[in-house]
Amino acid sequence: MDLSQLPIVFSKDQPDLQSPRSQTDAVGAGDGTPSDPASLTNPLTMEHTPFVVTDNMSKNYYKGLPSSPRLVASTHPSPAEPPSDLAASSVLKEIRVLRDHPLISVWDNGLAVGISLDLNMIGVNWTSLEALTIAKVGEESSGPATVWIGVESGALSYEEGSNVAHSILKYIVDQWHIPDCRVEIRESRVMRQTGNNLPNPVTSKSPTMELTPFVVIDDISESYYKGLPSNPCLIATTHPSTIDPPSGGQMEDQWGWEDRWWPDSGHSAVLKEIRALGDHSLASVWDKGLATSICEGLNTMHVNWTSLDALTIAKVGDESSGLATVWIGVEFGALSYEEGSNVAHRILQGIIGQWHIEDCRVEIRESRVMRQIGNKFLNLVHFNHATFTIRSPYTATLGSPISTKDRLWDEGTGGFYFSAGGNDSNIYLVTARHVVLPLGQDDNEEYEQPDDNKLRVVIHGTTSFDENLAAFDREIKEKEFVIKDIQDRIRLMKDKNDFVWVEARILEEKNxxxxxxxxxxxxxxxKDIATHWEGAENRVFGELVWAPPIIPSTEPGRYTLDLAVIKIDPGMLDAENFLGNTVNLGKKYTPLELAQKVHLHSSSSPSFKIPGNRLVKLEDQVPEDALFNPPMRDADSKPCFIVFKNGGKTGMTFGKANNVSSFTRTCLAGQYRESKEWPVIATNQESGAFSAKGDSGSCVADIFGRVAGILTSGSGATESADVTYVTPISFIMQVLTKRFPQAHLSPTLVVPAGEGTSAT
Structure with a gap:
């Protein structure tokens, strides 16, 4: 809708924002009761032109906020610095929690929904809606109450934004009798906070050939590898003469079958076994470029392959060595029989043929690369160990960067663990659905795939894995510099023999x-990471077992439903590496800084203590009635609720929960949907953003050591969020217990005699 075409003329009876209320609001003013709650106003009609933002003011007005969004409109422009020299004189601002204001009592009782409906009716492409205060950094006053509206970039001109802002303000004043507040509009988008650093892959194409090769059928597929340990299903072979056909089969002469067996004939399939390749011409070129060429060919054909081997497969008891076989494993369901035949012949004719290797075959089977006695989550180490922080993503503590094996460029964060209880001994990890099933890549229906088709989930996508290796390099170089520096100091002390110098040299030698x-x-x-974790298949730790559809909601007690459940693979966890829902605080903050973040006021004595090993065990959950009733006080003796999270992108951060809901408006399945959110902001201007892209799915906890929820999105003009949105744990558990009736947040490992670990 073109807002410039709306009949917007400003009336003379605009409320005086400097006075407590307009003279026309004498009845019920300031009581927070709407005179007509269902009445939603159109854009304000006044004779006087409202204040209109300029480019300079737009760029500088929110200086100091994490994403520095652009101001579009403000109904209360007095906090802005004079436009004459904004670039030089703009002050820093910070977001604060709204306290002791009439807005709080009516925000979740109809006002917020009314504003969202009004914006929709006007035709505004809005993205988020908050109630908070924005004040100058260092200013003792709390700042004016602000209804903060986020809109898509370019959605409104300054003039249109000003008209919309005044329309919303008039609705607030006239219908809800809240005069002492302002409305501000900024450009901001709601981000599902997954990393997305690579372009979408090319859509998979089915391999085609001019000549139709032999195509496997179900009976052959299921029995062909009988005798092998896993009895995999055959998808394709370029040498069907090794297949035992039915006697008198129609294709006997065409394919040269020698034996006379068919599943329906009553005979037994022959047993097969795998043997080493041995002295074959394939062996001389395999590691000199042929294997790499085959890998590249499979990738070019968009084949979701899992393994590549060169060996022989022979009949048990057959004295001959068997036919040299290039053996390709593919994911379950990755190729039909027809597609598999085309791929196999392309590899044989187009790649292997160029190496002049004729006496071999290509076979494709369904196979998954499985972790056996290999990787598991790394054990934890003591706080003073050099790798205490940098190994954290590979441990079972909360906050590891995660991705799916087939979309390594979309990254988020693992949330919290739970046990299903009852006879289910598995341990599960909760994250945001859009982390593992990106928006736009699925039909937003309930995800529940058969075992063979479940998505595999990995620690680290491509970007975060590379960043972790770069962090290793930095720490190693820094340590090498420290060693050289100490050695230089020791050399300078070499000829010093008095007591002070000798004592100093001894200390330096210890250092x-x-x-x-x-x-x-x-x-x-x-070395361990580079050797055993570099390939994505080596970082698989579980599989996606269930994800309800993403459902926005503004209903009481409901929030954005955006969650997925990952089952942890057997063998990943043991008594040494698993401590339940434990957060590694790391070394980002000193003990004093941590204390200052969690103990803000002498009257607040939360049970949360800073453990010496920096490992915080989360127990219990934050009840819903505590979300908007802050349980502690800040340094100014004002109610507050401090929370923290360890995110895959921004690591350990502390934030302050707002005491009123926020609302978001996002496009889902081609339609804009509104939803209520639990908002978290930065603790102060110096603390930086609470979250950024890549943090979605993170477990948010309070400083009483309770699980508070999972991070699902944030709003801002850049990848850093000015306001972070969290789905509360109370709502999550309502959903989880419908699927897992005995689910609980205190999973522990039990090791029965002679068996592996299990959960209780």
Whole structure:
């Protein structure tokens, strides 16, 4: 809708924003009761032109906020610095929680919904809606109450934005009798906070050939590899003469079958076994480029392959060595029999043929690369160990970056663990659905696939894995510099023999030995990561088992439903590496800084203590009635609710929960939908953003050591969020217990005698 075409003329009876209320609002003014709650106003009609933002003011008005969004409109422009020299004189601003204001009592009782309906009726492409205060950094006053509206970039001109802002303000004043507030509009988008650093892949194409090769059928597929340990299903073979056909089969002469067996004939399929390739011409070129060429060919054909081997497969008891076989494993359901035949012949004729290897075959089977005695989550180490922080993503503590194996460029964060209880011994991890099923890539229906088709989930996508390796390099170089620096100091003390210098040299030699030990610890872990975790298949830790559709909601007690459940693979967890829902605080903050973040006021004595090992065990959950009733006080003796999270992108951050709901408006399945959110803002201007893209799915906890919810999105003009949105744990558990009736947040491992670990 073109807002410039709306008949907007401003009336003379605009409320005086400097006075408590307009003279026309004498009845019920300020009581927060709408005179007509169902009445939603059109854009304000006044004779006087409202204040209109300029470009300079737009760019500088929100200086200091994490994403520095652009101001579109304000009904109360007095906080802005003079436009004459905004670039030089704009003040820093910060977001604060709204306290002790009439807005709070009516926000979730109809006002917020009314504003969203009004915006929809006007035709505004809005993205978020908050009630908070925005004040100058260092200013003691709390700042005016602000209804903060986010709109898509370019959705409104300054003039249109001003008209909309005044329309909303008039609705607030006239219908809800809240005069002492302002309305501001900024450009901001709601981000599902997954990393998305690579372009979408090309849509998979079915391989085609001019000549139709032999195509496997179900009976052959199921029996062909009988005798092998996993009895995989055959998808394709380029040498069907090794298949035992039915006697008198129509294709006997065409394919040269020698044996006379068919599943329906009453005979037994022959047993097969795998043998080493041995002395074959394939062996001489396999590691000299042929294997790499086959991998590239499979990738070019968009084949979701899992393994590539060169070996022989022969009949049990057959004295001959068997036919040399290029054996390709593909994911379950990745190729039909027809597609598999085309792929196999392309590999044989187009790639292997160029290497002049004739006496071999290509076979494709369904196969998954499985972790056996290999990777599991790394064990935790003591706080003073050099790898305490950098190994954290590979441990079972909360906050590891995650992705799906087939979309490594979309990254989010693992949330919290739960056990299903009863006879289910598995341990599950909750994250946001859009982390593992990106918006636009699925039909937003309930996800529940058969075992063979479940999505595999990995620690680290491509970007976060590379960033982790880069962090290793930085720490190693820094440690090498420290060693050199200490060695230089020791050399300078070499000829100093008095007591003070001797004592100093002894201390430096101890420091040198410690630095060398730490360097060795870093190098050993880096070698382990590079050797055993580099391939995405080596970072698989579980599979997606269930994800309800994303459902926005503004109903009481409901919030954005955006969750997915991942089952942790057997063998990933053991008694040494799993401590339940535990957060590693890391070394980002000193003990004093941590204390200042959680103990803001002498009257607040939360049960949360800063453990010496920096591992915080989360127990219990935040009840819904605590979300908007802050349980503690800040340094100014005002009610507040401090929360924290360990995100895959921004790591450990602390924030302050707002005491009124926010609302978001996002496009889902081609339609704009509104939803209520639990908002979290930065604790102050210096603390930085609470979250950024890549943090979706993170577990948010309060400083009483309770699970508060999972992070689902944030609003801002850049990848840093000015306001972060969280789905409360109370709502999540309502949904989870419908699927897992005995689900609980205190999973522990039990090791029965002679068996592996299980959950209770």
């Amino acid at each position: 040198l030995q410690m630095a060398k030990t730490e360097l060795e610890q870093l190098n050993l872990l880096l």
